[in-house]
Amino acid sequence: MRIKDSSNVLQKQRNRKSRSLLVFHEFENLPYLMLEQENKKVDEHEAGSVALPKVDRFGFVKQEANSPDGLTRSRSAFEYEREERKIRKWRKMIGVGGSDWKLYLRRKPHVVKRRIRKGIPDCLRGLVWQLISGSRDLLLMNPGVYEQLVIYETSASELDIIRDISRTFPSHVFFQQRHGPGQRSLYNVLKAYSVFDREVGYVQGMGFVAGLLLLYMSEEDAFWLLVALLKGAVHAPMEGLYLVGLPLVQQYLFQFDQLVKDHLPRLGEHFVQEMINPSMYASQWFITVFSYSLPFHLALRIWDVFLYEDVKIVFKVGLALLKYCHDDLVKLPFEKLIHALRHFPEDAMNPDTLLPMAYAIKVSKRLEELKDEYEKQHGKVSDSRIKQKLQQLNDADAALLQSEGKQICE
Amino acid sequence: MASSGNKNINSKLVLLGDSGAGKSSLVLRFVKGQFIEFQESTIGAAFFSQTVAVNDTTVKFEIWDTAGQERYHSLAPMYYRGAAAAVIVYDITNQESFERAKNWVRELQAQGNSNTVMALAGNKADLIDARKVPEEATQTYAQENGLFFMETSAKTATNVNELFYEIAKRLPRLQPAPNPSGMVLVDNQSPSERAASASCCS
Numbered sequence: 001m002r003i004k005d006s007s008n009v010l011q012k013q014r015n016r017k018s019r020s021l022l023v024f025h026e027f028e029n030l031p032y033l034m035l036e037q038e039n040k041k042v043d044e045h046e047a048g049s050v051a052l053p054k055v056d057r058f059g060f061v062k063q064e065a066n067s068p069d070g071l072t073r074s075r076s077a078f079e080y081e082r083e084e085r086k087i088r089k090w091r092k093m094i095g096v097g098g099s100d101w102k103l104y105l106r107r108k109p110h111v112v113k114r115r116i117r118k119g120i121p122d123c124l125r126g127l128v129w130q131l132i133s134g135s136r137d138l139l140l141m142n143p144g145v146y147e148q149l150v151i152y153e154t155s156a157s158e159l160d161i162i163r164d165i166s167r168t169f170p171s172h173v174f175f176q177q178r179h180g181p182g183q184r185s186l187y188n189v190l191k192a193y194s195v196f197d198r199e200v201g202y203v204q205g206m207g208f209v210a211g212l213l214l215l216y217m218s219e220e221d222a223f224w225l226l227v228a229l230l231k232g233a234v235h236a237p238m239e240g241l242y243l244v245g246l247p248l249v250q251q252y253l254f255q256f257d258q259l260v261k262d263h264l265p266r267l268g269e270h271f272v273q274e275m276i277n278p279s280m281y282a283s284q285w286f287i288t289v290f291s292y293s294l295p296f297h298l299a300l301r302i303w304d305v306f307l308y309e310d311v312k313i314v315f316k317v318g319l320a321l322l323k324y325c326h327d328d329l330v331k332l333p334f335e336k337l338i339h340a341l342r343h344f345p346e347d348a349m350n351p352d353t354l355l356p357m358a359y360a361i362k363v364s365k366r367l368e369e370l371k372d373e374y375e376k377q378h379g380k381v382s383d384s385r386i387k388q389k390l391q392q393l394n395d396a397d398a399a400l401l402q403s404e405g406k407q408i409c410e
Numbered sequence: 411m412a413s414s415g416n417k418n419i420n421s422k423l424v425l426l427g428d429s430g431a432g433k434s435s436l437v438l439r440f441v442k443g444q445f446i447e448f449q450e451s452t453i454g455a456a457f458f459s460q461t462v463a464v465n466d467t468t469v470k471f472e473i474w475d476t477a478g479q480e481r482y483h484s485l486a487p488m489y490y491r492g493a494a495a496a497v498i499v500y501d502i503t504n505q506e507s508f509e510r511a512k513n514w515v516r517e518l519q520a521q522g523n524s525n526t527v528m529a530l531a532g533n534k535a536d537l538i539d540a541r542k543v544p545e546e547a548t549q550t551y552a553q554e555n556g557l558f559f560m561e562t563s564a565k566t567a568t569n570v571n572e573l574f575y576e577i578a579k580r581l582p583r584l585q586p587a588p589n590p591s592g593m594v595l596v597d598n599q600s601p602s603e604r605a606a607s608a609s610c611c612s
């Protein structure tokens with residue numbers, strides 16, 4: 001199983017007596033692991049002497065005075081009540097610290113799916129994400145591993161990571177402060193992952209994924225969620241997004257291109273005429289699972305579904321965005337088209353409009369077909385070491401899922 | 411700006427270079443006149459456009475700003491293929507970024523499109539005290555390789571507009587055509603070019 005593999009790797013490295021040289025010198029004297037970062041965030045904040053910047057509900061510094069994030073509007077008493085009821089239902093569903101979750105999931109998967117599609121309550125999001133991604137199990141099965149990776153291992157990617165730290169969500173208060181808790185935990189998670197999987201290492205884009213996670217959980221939890229996603233704890237592994245040659249990005253773009261032609265033929269034709277291909281606008285959708293390019297409140301709702309239902313939702317949301325703007329897009333020439341594909345209108349960014357549209361688009365079967373087609377055209381990636389590894393991991397997943405329930409007690 | 415009788419041309423331009431060299435910052439300075447201290451890293455690629463007037467011609471640059479990390483290399487060809495101009499950016503305080511720049515030059519040269527105007531930009535020229543890449547040696551390198559070279563600073567705006575202006579001046583279509591009938595369109599492979607020029611040039 002993958003985690004055993006990685007622990008073996010770790011073991012070997014430990015035996016090689018790796019130095020604990022920390023390139024990030026400024027960090028040396030600071031408490032390294034910030035497992036209690038929620039509290040720290042508040043502390044740092046209060047310690048800061050400067051007037052706090054105006055931020056939205058998620059902590060992003062507001063550009064304009066009234067930049068609507070779709071959620072800052074004051075809520076009516078009715079909405080408030082409804083939200084409270086929703087939270088109560090969710091609490092019941094997951095139990096204390098997630099204790100009832102697996103049972104509920106087995107009994108009523110469709111209820112879970114429906115509720116997740118409506119959005120996980122923000123106050124429970126971090127916990128639920130860990131439950132549905134399988135990362136909680138990984139964490140429990142691998143005590144001490146994260147600490148080991150962060151403190152004792154060195155990574156070839158350290159300088160690359162440092163270069164990007166202040167360029168990841170630079171408008172978020174948590175990540176803004178130079179060497180502040182946000183930047184430190186982001187560095188730690190990315191470094192730990194780059195050691196955990198040296199073949200992937202660090203790739204630009206991972207920072208936005210890790211950053212999004214860190215706003216909802218501790219760095220150790222975020223690390224394991226990253227592992228769960230890239231190694232495929234519940235769904236197909238996604239490390240191909242970041243491997244040399246970005247093989248999975250290439251495959252997804254191929255699939256998306258075809259899906260556009262299937263579902264929105266007129267637009268597909270227009271794209272061909274204007275010589276626009278999905279690489280020009282959608283590569284970042286896949287590479288960061290929308291955490292880079294969409295407003296945060298919408299990205300979160302997509303992530304709720306993504307973690308439970310798999311990458312299909314990225315295709316669906318992508319198609320829904322194009323569908324929503326279809327009648328405008330088909331009229332635009334190249335340059336305006338590119339611009340429009342990067343700056344979707346405000347009203348398209350409402351999750352309660354966009355997501356139901358996305359859910360209604362069926363892609364599963366076609367995605368499978370297109371994957372086969374892609375593999376035929378481009379030579380099965382499985383000839384390579386990488387794909388073999390992915391397959392092994394897939395098998396491990398099956399085993400993992402079968403032994404579900406036992407793990408948590410191990 | 412463009413009065414009747416003026417020529418309008420569109421030119422696809424691509425920015426290449428190591429991550430953090432300042433590609434996005436140069437574009438932002440050129441297109442919006444801004445500089446952001448903590449510029450988000452570019453994922454995939456980003457598109458911008460800006461016009462430059464050279465004598466009686468207005469050159470509209472259609473700019474692709476690419477992601478610099480080596481891992482993204484496989485996405486780059488579609489942006490430099492058919493480009494009329496390529497700006498290869500390095501950071502004068504980072505020797506490695508200069509080595510990356512030289513690799514890009516080699517790669518573009520290997521593509522064999524001799525019509526592409528290639529410019530080398532030694533960015534972050536404001537950080538003179540931290541300089542690692544000497545200016546004179548680079549100048550020599552640039553001359554040997556037929557590159558137009560300038561040190562720039564996206565931060566202070568030094569040489570940014572100048573860089574793009576000089577590139578515009580060097581575009582083959584702004585040069586007197588020695589043999590009009592045999593002239594090859596610099597961008598004859600460029601999708602955007604064809605699409606866009608059809609809609610705006612007469």
Ligand SMILES: Nc1nc2c(ncn2[C@@H]2O[C@H](COP(=O)(O)OP(=O)(O)OP(=O)(O)O)[C@@H](O)[C@H]2O)c(=O)[nH]1
Pocket residue numbers: 167204427428429430431432433434435436446447448449450451452453476477478479533534535536537562563564565566
């Ligand atoms: N001092 C100084 N800093 C600069 C200059 N240009 C860019 N920077 C800084 O260098 C960092 C990287 O700049 P970017 O423009 O994002 O670099 P890039 O080449 O686009 O990087 P990628 O998108 O990762 O490929 C930013 O934090 C900028 O503030 C400059 O001329 N002077």
Ligand SMILES: [Mg+2]
Pocket residue numbers: 433434435450451452475476477478
């Ligand atoms: Mg950039």
